[in-house]
Amino acid sequence: MTKKKILSIIAVVILIAVLGYEQFLDNQKEDFIIEEGKKPKAATNQYFLPTSTTNQVVHHQHYSLSYSEKHEQAEWVAYELKASDLSRNNFKRPYFEIDNAVKTKAAHWRNYKNSGYDRGHLCPAGDRKFTKTAHDETFLTSNISPQKHAFNAGIWNRLEQKVRYWARKNDGVFVITGGVLENNLQTIGSENVAVPKKFYKVILDKTSSKIKMIAFLVPHKDSKLPLYKFVVSVNKIEALTGIDFFKELEDDLEERLESSSSYKNWSF
DNA sequence: CTGGTCAAC
DNA sequence: GTTGACCAG
Numbered sequence: 001m002t003k004k005k006i007l008s009i010i011a012v013v014i015l016i017a018v019l020g021y022e023q024f025l026d027n028q029k030e031d032f033i034i035e036e037g038k039k040p041k042a043a044t045n046q047y048f049l050p051t052s053t054t055n056q057v058v059h060h061q062h063y064s065l066s067y068s069e070k071h072e073q074a075e076w077v078a079y080e081l082k083a084s085d086l087s088r089n090n091f092k093r094p095y096f097e098i099d100n101a102v103k104t105k106a107a108h109w110r111n112y113k114n115s116g117y118d119r120g121h122l123c124p125a126g127d128r129k130f131t132k133t134a135h136d137e138t139f140l141t142s143n144i145s146p147q148k149h150a151f152n153a154g155i156w157n158r159l160e161q162k163v164r165y166w167a168r169k170n171d172g173v174f175v176i177t178g179g180v181l182e183n184n185l186q187t188i189g190s191e192n193v194a195v196p197k198k199f200y201k202v203i204l205d206k207t208s209s210k211i212k213m214i215a216f217l218v219p220h221k222d223s224k225l226p227l228y229k230f231v232v233s234v235n236k237i238e239a240l241t242g243i244d245f246f247k248e249l250e251d252d253l254e255e256r257l258e259s260s261s262s263y264k265n266w267s268f
Numbered sequence: 269c270t271g272g273t274c275a276a277c
Numbered sequence: 278g279t280t281g282a283c284c285a286g
Contacts, residue, residue, distance in 0.1 A: 153270040
């Protein structure tokens with residue numbers, strides 16, 4: 001074997017090792033602080049982000065949230081769901097981590113242990129399966145709320161699957177979701193994580209020429225009723241939460257869309 | 269899919 | 278603290 005051949009083999013081996021190590025580092029990445037120059041997807045959709053009643057908006061690469069320190073959870077989580085985001089990857093569920101981007105300190109997952117409540121994702125892991133990084137990014141405690149298992153695995157799961165159906169059908173929707181955070185809610189854990197009595201989801205479809213909107217308000221208990229029974233106007237969610245959705249829309253259009261509780265433009 | 273607990277390392 | 282097996286809706 002010539003020296004030249006040996007050197008080229010060594011070069012290839014080194015290249016493979018370097019690439020493998022970079023992949024390893026990416027998989028091992030423990031925090032989700034946004035890297036310089038890597039603008040999060042969600043922030044590019046700033047136009048559709050709701051107002052924050054808590055003045056603490058946090059952007060991650062694949063979703064944004066507004067954290068309520070008082071309730072130790074997000075008042076809303078917002079993200080775009082494209083048809084191309086849906087994948088059949090099956091990543092292993094990692095441990096939940098404290099979201100270091102939340103300045104007031106996000107709650108620890110131990111608050112949920114033996115509480116009788118699920119760590120219910122707000123941005124579902126099932127919506128962020130296009131890469132392991134995107135999937136694992138949903139396992140931050142700023143992205144969960146205490147949910148009864150029957151609710152989470154029941155009607156809420158049905159609603160999340162319906163959103164995926166709409167994302168596939170309409171090729172992209174914008175989703176905002178959270179618990180209705182009120183005063184004097186029951187709490188769990190040493191950090192007093194509030195247990196919402198209702199959860200909401202607001203969905204915007206901007207993919208067709210005709211922009212459309214739909215909102216759901218679901219009591220925190222399982223139900224066998226069809227999902228359309230829980231449709232409400234966006235105005236109703238705003239009145240309950242104090243959050244202003246889509247305020248950048250032209251006023252007349254915003255009022256027309258947000259006052260409607262019709263679901264005739266959405267297929268179930 | 270949505271999750272949980274437990275034992276073993 | 279982590280991992281994998283097993284369970285529930």
